Amino acid sequence: MVVSQNVLMRLPGVATRLRSGRLRPVVGFLLLVVATAAAGLSVGSPASAADTAVVYVVQGLPGTNVEIQVDGKSVATGAEPTDIVGPLTLASGQRKLTVRQGNTVLLERMFTIRPNTNSDVVVHRPASPSGKPVITTFANNLAAVPADKASVTVAHTAAVPPADIKVNGKVLFANVANGESLHVVVPAGTYTVQIVPTGQSGPSILGPAALPVKGGELTNVYAIGEPKSGTMNVVVHELALSKTGTGKPGRVNTGTGGQAAELGLTSLWSN
Amino acid sequence: MEQLNSPVPPAVVRPPATTRVGPSAVGAAVVKIALLTAALLTGAGCGASSGTTSAPPPPATAGAPTPQSSDHDGEVPPARVGTPAASQRIRFVPSSIVLPGGSRAPVDPASTVDGLLAVPENVQRVGWWDGGAQAGDPFGALAIAGHVDSAKSGLGFFVQLQRIRAGETITLRDSGHQASYKVTSIRSVPQDALATGTFDQTGPHRLVLITCTGRYDRARGGYERNLVVTAMPVGLAKPVGSTG
Numbered sequence: 001m002v003v004s005q006n007v008l009m010r011l012p013g014v015a016t017r018l019r020s021g022r023l024r025p026v027v028g029f030l031l032l033v034v035a036t037a038a039a040g041l042s043v044g045s046p047a048s049a050a051d052t053a054v055v056y057v058v059q060g061l062p063g064t065n066v067e068i069q070v071d072g073k074s075v076a077t078g079a080e081p082t083d084i085v086g087p088l089t090l091a092s093g094q095r096k097l098t099v100r101q102g103n104t105v106l107l108e109r110m111f112t113i114r115p116n117t118n119s120d121v122v123v124h125r126p127a128s129p130s131g132k133p134v135i136t137t138f139a140n141n142l143a144a145v146p147a148d149k150a151s152v153t154v155a156h157t158a159a160v161p162p163a164d165i166k167v168n169g170k171v172l173f174a175n176v177a178n179g180e181s182l183h184v185v186v187p188a189g190t191y192t193v194q195i196v197p198t199g200q201s202g203p204s205i206l207g208p209a210a211l212p213v214k215g216g217e218l219t220n221v222y223a224i225g226e227p228k229s230g231t232m233n234v235v236v237h238e239l240a241l242s243k244t245g246t247g248k249p250g251r252v253n254t255g256t257g258g259q260a261a262e263l264g265l266t267s268l269w270s271n
Numbered sequence: 272m273e274q275l276n277s278p279v280p281p282a283v284v285r286p287p288a289t290t291r292v293g294p295s296a297v298g299a300a301v302v303k304i305a306l307l308t309a310a311l312l313t314g315a316g317c318g319a320s321s322g323t324t325s326a327p328p329p330p331a332t333a334g335a336p337t338p339q340s341s342d343h344d345g346e347v348p349p350a351r352v353g354t355p356a357a358s359q360r361i362r363f364v365p366s367s368i369v370l371p372g373g374s375r376a377p378v379d380p381a382s383t384v385d386g387l388l389a390v391p392e393n394v395q396r397v398g399w400w401d402g403g404a405q406a407g408d409p410f411g412a413l414a415i416a417g418h419v420d421s422a423k424s425g426l427g428f429f430v431q432l433q434r435i436r437a438g439e440t441i442t443l444r445d446s447g448h449q450a451s452y453k454v455t456s457i458r459s460v461p462q463d464a465l466a467t468g469t470f471d472q473t474g475p476h477r478l479v480l481i482t483c484t485g486r487y488d489r490a491r492g493g494y495e496r497n498l499v500v501t502a503m504p505v506g507l508a509k510p511v512g513s514t515g
Contacts, residue, residue, distance in 0.1 A: 096347055109350035121350065138353035146402045148472060149411075155353060172409060174358040182356050186410050187472045245402035248470040249414075250386035251462060254429065255483030255494040257420040262487075265433045266419065269459035269484035269498055 053117045056086035056140075057097065060124035060157050060224035061133055062231030066106060068123075069098040081224070082235045092117075097135055099123050109135040118142055120237060122222055124157035127178035129226050131159070136179050140218060146245035150188045150213035152221065155181035159226035160205050166194045174198070188215030195223055206232045216243050361508040362407035363448045365399055368415060371439035371454075376428040378415060378443070388481075394418040394427030404476055406443045406450035407508030411472035413443075416481040419494070429482035432457075432500050441478060441502050449511045452478040452502035459484050459496045469499060478502040 057068050059079040068076040068085050076085040092115040099106040111121060118140040126134045138155055145151050154165055156176045165173035165182070168191055173182040175198045194208040205227055213219045218239040225231035260266050365378045379391050381398025390398035397417030404411035418427030441452045455477075462483075469479055478501070485496030 097350065108347050110347050111350040122353075135350040136353045137350050146472075148402075156356075173356065176356040176358070179351050179353055180356040181353050182359050184360060185362065185405070185408055189473070246383040246400075247402055248466060249383045249388035249400065250466045252388045252390070252416045252465055252481045252497055253462070253483070253493055254390055254416055254427070254481070254497075255419040255421070255487065256492055257422040257425060258487035258489060258494075259420040259425050260427075260430050260433065260483075260487075261485075261494070263426075265430060266484040266487070266494065266498075268433065269496060270486050271459075 051092045051115050052089050053092050053113045053115060053119070054087045055090050055095075055113065055118075056084050056120045056237060057088070058120050058122040058124075058222055058235050058237065059083040059085065060122050060222055060235055061099075061106075062125075062225040062229070062233060064101065064106075066123070067100040069096075069100065071096050072098065081231075082233060084235065084237050097121060097123075099133070099135075107133050107135065111135065111137050118239070120220060120222075122155070122157050122235075124222070124224055125159035125226060127159060127161060129159045129228060134179075138181055138220070140220065140239060141183050142218065142239070142241060144242035144244035145185055145216060147243045148188050148215045149185050150215055151183070151185050151218040151241060152213050153181050153183045153218065154221045154223070156223055158205070158223045158232060160195075160197075160223075160232075162198045163195045163205055163223075164198050164200075166196060166208075167191050186213065188213060193221075206234070209234075211236075214238065216241055360407050360409070361448050361510065362405040363445045363450075363508060365406050365413075365415070365443035365450075366445045367443070368397060369442040369444070370431050371435060371441065372431070374428070374431065376417070381416065388414075388416050390416045390418065392421075394421050394424045397428060400470065403470060404472060406445075406448070408476050410474065410476055412470055412474075412477055412479045414470055414479045414481060419482045419484065419498075422492070427482070429480070432480055432482050432498055433484060435500055440505070441480070443478070444511070447510055448508055450508035451505040453505050454500060454502045456501045457498070459498050462493075462495065462497050465497045465499070476504055478504070 057075070059066060059081055062081045065078045065080050067074055068079055070088065070090060075088055079085055090113055092113045094110050095113055096108060096110050098108045120138045120140060122136050122138060123133060124136065125131065136157065138153070141151060141153060143151065154173055154176070156163060156178050158178070162175050162177040164171045165176060172184065176182060190210050190212040192208050193211045194204055195206040196202055196204055206223055211221065218241050220237040222235040222237070223232070224235060225233045364380065367375055368378050369375045377396045378399050379396055380401045381388055381390050382401055383389070388398065388400055394417070397415050400414040400416070404413040406413060417429035419430050419433070420426050435454055435457060437454050437456065439454045441454065443450045443452070465481070469481070480500040480502070482498050483494035483496070484498035485494055487494050
């Protein structure tokens with residue numbers, strides 16, 4: 001039974017490529033929409049908005065342009081490394097993701113979508129440089145943040161052993177293995193990020209590189225590729241968040257009776 | 272961008288996923304591939320090469336069908352489910368504060384209204400500024416303010432800050448977590464100078480407790496100064512069984 005309206009628009013996702021030690025946003029690429037996809041996906045569950053979820057497919061395989069299919073329907077052709085396909089609105093339940101290179105199926109995996117969720121489905125290399133590509137799903141943390149704070153998730157999806165992620169010279173994310181991620185809320189700004197082997201100062205796996213993160217946004221950073229072939233890179237996926245909290249106070253007035261002063265409790269701090 | 276110009280894909284793709292490999296991997300040993308596939312199927316693929324993590328199978332979703340229940344090819348293995356690394360920080364909005372000596376007060380979120388931090392009117396409760404850091408964050412001030420006294424209710428909970436000392440411990444809690452801080456400085460500032468730096472969200476994470484102090488101006492109905500207690504985190508925020 002044909003159900004969900006499959007939204008196959010490509011919003012201005014931001015991919016970022018690493019060159020010369022800088023993370024430079026690369027915008028404006030276009031993903032081709034396959035006409036047949038607009039007819040919707042054929043799935044086995046009832047259709048309603050409550051039964052859908054938002055999914056982004058992250059192309060984390062270096063050196064390869066691929067076609068991405070969901071349940072056998074093409075959602076992107078010629079997806080380049082660091083491309084982000086989506087947002088796709090998919091019916092909840094079990095979906096099948098197929099990654100093709102021409103007529104060759106590189107890999108195919110089932111993944112579970114819960115209703116009203118938002119997630120990244122990342123096609124990437126396993127930790128072993130000789131391993132076959134894998135697919136890992138990461139839930140997007142859409143919790144609101146203050147307007148001047150950035151929500152950041154860093155995920156290890158590269159062909160390297162467990163690594164430490166240093167931010168401004170300090171290890172902020174320790175011993176992250178392939179398929180693992182860490183989330184943190186930090187002041188908006190530009191951070192110097194470097195990935196090194198766990199517990200070691202080098203050799204550097206990636207960076208140091210400048211990573212700008214915006215206030216009021218979730219920034220997902222996926223480390224992809226493999227050091228030996230020089231294909232280490234990052235995919236940066238930015239998602240707008242709701243804002244929470246209020247601005248900095250100018251004054252705090254927390255004494256209106258004077259009893260503490262009468263008791264001599266505040267006299268120590270008169271100057 | 273390269274376009275593959277592929278025809279409309281078939282409705283059902285039936286690649287035996289265990290044997291389809293990319294061109295560069297054609298020569299790889301079939302046994303190795305089979306082992307890798309087996310690892311993926313059992314959920315042991317996460318960090319398998321490192322041996323430092325033992326990823327559980329994808330968490331069971333309530334009512335979710337099993338990965339192989341699809342009406343498609345039953346051989347298609349499940350995708351991995353990303354997991355937080357063991358070093359994932361805990362962050363939480365504090366719901367209570369424990370001062371040196373063990374006295375405890377509830378903490379309510381407090382907003383800035385017309386430039387003034389709107390702390391709870393109940394002087395036995397204190398307010399967490401909702402634009403600041405949460406407990407466990409790596410950067411920024413976590414600011415909590417409360418009454419030293421009020422005309423209506425007398426002495427407030429934060430009258431205790433007048434006698435706090437450097438080196439003493441303050442604990443923040445919510446229903447499942449706690450974070451401890453050690454007092455590093457106590458200072459008083461004129462009220463109109465409080466805002467300078469106190470609420471900054473850059474720099475190392477710290478706890479900033481604020482109340483009023485100094486001379487009381489009865490004509491104006493307020494104190495001249497603010498007391499600012501700064502405390503630095505002791506370790507990371509951690510889970511606890513209950514807050515009592």
